[in-house]
Amino acid sequence: MNEAPKLNSFKAGPDEEGRFGIFGGRFVAETLMPLILDLQDEWNKAKSDPTFKADLEKLGAHYIGRPSPLYFAERLTAELGGAKIYFKREELNHTGSHKINNCIGQILLAKRMGKTRIIAETGAGQHGVASATVAARFGLPCVVYMGATDVERQAPNVFRMKLLGAEVKPVTAGSGTLKDAMNEALRDWVTNVDSTYYLIGTAAGPHPYPEMVRDFQSVIGQEAKEQILAAEGRLPDLVIAAVGGGSNAIGIFHPFLDDEGVKIVGVEAGGKGLDGDEHCASITAGSPGVLHGNRTYLLQDGDGQIKEGHSISAGLDYPGIGPEHAWLNDVGRVEYVPIMDHEALEAFQTLTRLEGIIPALEPSHALAEVIKRAPKMGKDEIILMNLSGRGDKDIFTVGKILGMGQ
Amino acid sequence: MTARMEKRFADVAAEGRPVLVTYFMGGDPDFDTSFAIMKALPKAGADVIELGMPFSDPMADGPAIQLAGQRSLKGGQTLVKTLELARLFRGEDQHTPIVLMGYYNPIYIYGVDRFLTDALEAGIDGLIVVDLPPEMDDELCIPALKRNINFIRLATPTTDDRRLPKVLENTSGFVYYVSMTGITGSALPDPSLIAGAVERIKSHTELPVCVGFGVKTAEHARAIGASADGVVVGTAIVNQIASSLTEEGRATDATVPGVEALVKGLSVGVRAARLAAAE
Numbered sequence: 015m016n017e018a019p020k021l022n023s024f025k026a027g028p029d030e031e032g033r034f035g036i037f038g039g040r041f042v043a044e045t046l047m048p049l050i051l052d053l054q055d056e057w058n059k060a061k062s063d064p065t066f067k068a069d070l071e072k073l074g075a076h077y078i079g080r081p082s083p084l085y086f087a088e089r090l091t092a093e094l095g096g097a098k099i100y101f102k103r104e105e106l107n108h109t110g111s112h113k114i115n116n117c118i119g120q121i122l123l124a125k126r127m128g129k130t131r132i133i134a135e136t137g138a139g140q141h142g143v144a145s146a147t148v149a150a151r152f153g154l155p156c157v158v159y160m161g162a163t164d165v166e167r168q169a170p171n172v173f174r175m176k177l178l179g180a181e182v183k184p185v186t187a188g189s190g191t192l193k194d195a196m197n198e199a200l201r202d203w204v205t206n207v208d209s210t211y212y213l214i215g216t217a218a219g220p221h222p223y224p225e226m227v228r229d230f231q232s233v234i235g236q237e238a239k240e241q242i243l244a245a246e247g248r249l250p251d252l253v254i255a256a257v258g259g260g261s262n263a264i265g266i267f268h269p270f271l272d273d274e275g276v277k278i279v280g281v282e283a284g285g286k287g288l289d290g291d292e293h294c295a296s297i298t299a300g301s302p303g304v305l306h307g308n309r310t311y312l313l314q315d316g317d318g319q320i321k322e323g324h325s326i327s328a329g330l331d332y333p334g335i336g337p338e339h340a341w342l343n344d345v346g347r348v349e350y351v352p353i354m355d356h357e358a359l360e361a362f363q364t365l366t367r368l369e370g371i372i373p374a375l376e377p378s379h380a381l382a383e384v385i386k387r388a389p390k391m392g393k394d395e396i397i398l399m400n401l402s403g404r405g406d407k408d409i410f411t412v413g414k415i416l417g418m419g420q
Numbered sequence: 421m422t423a424r425m426e427k428r429f430a431d432v433a434a435e436g437r438p439v440l441v442t443y444f445m446g447g448d449p450d451f452d453t454s455f456a457i458m459k460a461l462p463k464a465g466a467d468v469i470e471l472g473m474p475f476s477d478p479m480a481d482g483p484a485i486q487l488a489g490q491r492s493l494k495g496g497q498t499l500v501k502t503l504e505l506a507r508l509f510r511g512e513d514q515h516t517p518i519v520l521m522g523y524y525n526p527i528y529i530y531g532v533d534r535f536l537t538d539a540l541e542a543g544i545d546g547l548i549v550v551d552l553p554p555e556m557d558d559e560l561c562i563p564a565l566k567r568n569i570n571f572i573r574l575a576t577p578t579t580d581d582r583r584l585p586k587v588l589e590n591t592s593g594f595v596y597y598v599s600m601t602g603i604t605g606s607a608l609p610d611p612s613l614i615a616g617a618v619e620r621i622k623s624h625t626e627l628p629v630c631v632g633f634g635v636k637t638a639e640h641a642r643a644i645g646a647s648a649d650g651v652v653v654g655t656a657i658v659n660q661i662a663s664s665l666t667e668e669g670r671a672t673d674a675t676v677p678g679v680e681a682l683v684k685g686l687s688v689g690v691r692a693a694r695l696a697a698a699e
């Protein structure tokens with residue numbers, strides 16, 4: 015077959031100004047602008063530097079444990095009686111989630127830039143743990159901002175961060191979740207511009223972060239594509255991932271964006287339902303606005319004040335979403351759907367019992383959508399899901415809800 | 421530049437002293453009290469008023485202004501009401517320039533055109549929008565300048581000579597020099613460092629340069645005012661308001677007089693600035 019050159023690629027963004035359509039951009043205080051421009055320069059240089067690429071690959075293979083396996087979930091597939099279900103096992107990475115892919119990339123940049131201090135925000139604590147880990151590995155002090163609510167519900171990760179030598183600063187402003195942690199990290203950064211590198215944990219924030227984080231996470235989709243071709247000789251019919259800020263999702267989606275036959279679905283946190291305010295479905299139930307350096311879909315009121323979301327999963331508890339997802343939604347390439355707390359909780363248990371894998375609550379949302387869709391698909395069809403993290407951090411939360419005493 | 425802003429800076433310069441710019445949060449702790457505060461400011465010696473528009477996520481502000489924003493939002497403040505505050509004030513005072521200060525999202529949601537129309541109608545002279553750097557000028561800065569509303573930019577210690585021209589390009593009214601890298605409410609750095617920075621900016625622009633972030637006392641105002649065209653005081657006023665409130669955050673009889681007394685003191689500071697410098 016003759017492949018015509020693709021004039022209209024879904025992979026072309028962002029433009030020079032960091033825009034994906036109307037989304038993205040650089041909405042930051044002047045103090046940060048020179049830093050963001052420096053970062054962009056350094057990132058552009060690093061991208062074409064073979065040493066940088068080699069360092070990334072070496073650490074990927076020997077420190078993170080890449081490539082992560084592609085696993086055919088045989089018993090889950092049989093139970094659902096439809097499409098074949100494959101998991102991209104990012105939960106087997108060092109530190110237990112996809113977050114480390116991005117952290118390794120960014121800390122190499124921080125080193126190149128001569129920065130001597132790392133700050134990060136975290137929701138579930140997975141990004142905080144990954145940041146604390148790479149900071150330890152590269153010998154840099156690390157401060158992690160974490161909402162006070164999350165400090166409580168993700169206690170095991172707080173302990174891990176502390177063991178790794180990071181300072182965890184609980185943030186009590188707002189509802190004490192990811193958005194508030196990000197505000198506080200930005201305040202730290204504005205204050206300590208000279209020494210500090212802000213290691214953002216998701217594909218959001220001002221340009222170049224959304225692009226940079228996407229590129230570091232795209233290793234997920236690139237590997238998965240090769241692996242599924244090796245296993246099945248063809249591409250999947252459906253690719254699914256959970257969306258908080260959107261880094262694991264864009265990482266697995268991006269390499270498939272121009273593959274026409276591949277349907278792509280992002281799963282947002284539907285919380286207790288979209289009727290009230292207790293959800294985090296920024297795309298399904300929000301509207302475009304400007305927060306944390308970029309224009310994107312946000313949960314907000316009529317006065318442009320940002321609402322506090324809710325999700326059972328701390329990692330999805332963010333009232334915004336990365337700007338590339340906002341664009342992919344508007345151009346119709348990716349479909350975004352909500353999954354409720356209770357559905358995610360059920361999926362969590364299903365996977366644990368059927369496959370002996372304890373997933374994090376974040377990818378449990380993606381799994382709940384898989385459980386809905388697989389039975390309606392043919393047995394010859396293929397679903398690829400990003401299993402972005404393991405559930406060790408969530409077992410106490412889940413145990414409490416299920417009334418299982420410890 | 422609006423005639424009102426230009427005239428005020430010229431008149432004050434003719435007096436041989438720096439301009440006193442005072443910031444407070446609109447609607448803190450409630451609409452009526454903040455209207456009374458706004459009216460009291462020029463009477464106590466403020467030359468320009470910065471009217472804060474509350475935002476749920478004030479990423480460049482320290483705890484004092486964060487809390488002021490929360491009180492204001494809890495009291496039901498909205499952008500519509502902040503504009504109403506300005507309009508009511510303008511009914512009584514046609515000379516004191518008003519600069520709206522805040523974050524972009526509430527303006528974006530209000531709609532840029534509608535916002536500029538309503539701001540002009542309310543007698544607004546300028547805008548400071550923290551999260552709109554020059555790279556984002558098409559959003560609000562250019563439309564505002566077309567409508568003859570000043571767009572006042574922040575310059576910071578990280579704004580080096582390479583970047584300064586870009587920052588100054590579409591700036592009008594005055595340049596707001598943020599005296600340190602940090603959030604509002606931090607400590608004031610050494611005035612001699614500030615004087616150097618003000619000199620540097622002035623070598624690139626004809627616009628007046630006002631200095632803020634960390635100015636708390638009449639003595640600070642005097643020291644900064646020795647080199648700058650204006651002194652901005654924000655957190656000190658916001659703290660003064662906070663300290664006068666009941667435990668539930670309600671205004672008391674001390675709220676407005678407290679602000680008045682503080683601003684009177686600061687105004688003595690700016691009036692002594694050049695005298696001291698001349699010594």
Ligand SMILES: Cc1ncc(COP(=O)(O)O)c(C=O)c1O
Pocket residue numbers: 111112137138139140141215216217256257258259260261262263328329330374376377402403404
């Ligand atoms: C395992 C896991 N998956 C997903 C997420 C959501 O983030 P993102 O949307 O950036 O992948 C998190 C965030 O903490 C996480 O820990």
